[in-house]
């Protein structure tokens with residue numbers, strides 16, 4: 270076990286991490302996110318992605334993870350130096366240093382390290398940084414094929430979004446979209462067409478078949494929509510043909526926008542494999558179909574019930590992305606999940622609450638105060654009843670709702686570089702006016718509670 274009994278996070282950090290170096294983080298060795306469509310990787314979701322050398326992977330497929338950049342950063346961590354890409358963690362640690370040192374704040378590198386065995390951590394630290402390392406946890410995206418074009422997504426992650434831009438041109442007059450998410454097709458995200466041989470995908474399968482399937486503890490496939498990618502099914506076929514040869518747990522992010530027979534096929538094909546399914550939603554009915562363009566609410570809920578009734582999954586997880594438009598029915602949505610917990614058990618279905626920061630004009634913080642206050646009150650009532658009285662929330666679910674309640678009350682801007690609220694609100698209106706036209710939607714009819722405010726923007 271990585272942690273010993275009753276050990277706090279801080280005690281663990283001092284016992285296992287600090288004795289190695291002042292900057293050690295196991296994610297640089299054992300964890301990766303790899304976008305095979307764009308040929309990019311990073312160690313956890315905080316550092317920006319960097320390019321994988323397409324020539325190197327022809328002879329060494331492990332280089333889709335073991336890039337020269339990661340090797341240089343491992344060497345820095347062995348020396349106790351801080352790779353600049355990990356500034357998310359350093360900032361948090363530096364805040365802690367300025368305050369009372371006895372009250373040290375734990376940065377993500379502790380949480381990204383504690384999941385691995387102590388012996389593996391010693392081995393990573395004592396191995397030459399030049400050596401290739403086999404991953405233990407991996408999140409992978411094969412391509413961006415997706416039948417949805419959610420308002421908070423963009424063409425880098427959805428082929429339906431690409432079609433919108435191709436057909437109608439880029440969105441215009443968005444002052445705060447500094448990263449130009451909505452102005453072009455993001456061709457760099459899909460370097461090879463679906464019919465071409467993608468060398469990054471081939472390198473992954475080569476590594477998987479040689480030895481990755483023996484060392485990897487968890488493989489999470491994301492997208493696009495993974496169940497629309499032929500590569501996901503190629504991997505599932507491998508599991509079927511090599512039953513018992515890999516103990517890797519499989520996790521799939523899916524929008525569940527399918528007829529039930531696709532899920533039946535998935536469950537049949539993964540019989541005997543530990544499978545977690547992650548799906549997204551954060552509001553009810555017409556709100557959900559407005560925000561998540563492509564979603565059929567009845568189909569999504571009936572697929573959820575099908576998966577719960579089947580009880581074949583290791584876990585079913587609902588990821589809530591807290592954007593401005595979900596606040597009106599978010600609590601009703603969370604009650605729906607709690608009702609499912611009541612029926613199927615507390616562990617049968619979980620939820621996570623992730624607060625949207627980009628694009629900042631879709632942040633819940635741009636809403637009028639009375640709407641935020643109303644949502645906050647409903648969430649307080651929800652958390653008190655579902656957690657304290659009904660005892661149906663896990664600690665992480667309670668903490669994440671509590672964090673959102675505080676966020677709605679105390680935070681003013683979505684992120685440090687965000688523009689003023691007036692500019693974000695103007696972009697909000699500019700964006701949804703164009704979204705309505707392109708997608709055949711109607712903001713005012715869908716959100717009558719916001720119409721007066723929207724008209725006045």
Ligand code: SF4
Nearest residue numbers: 294313315355358378
């Ligand atoms: S140090 Fe922090 S930012 Fe860097 S890989 Fe580890 S958890 Fe991620």
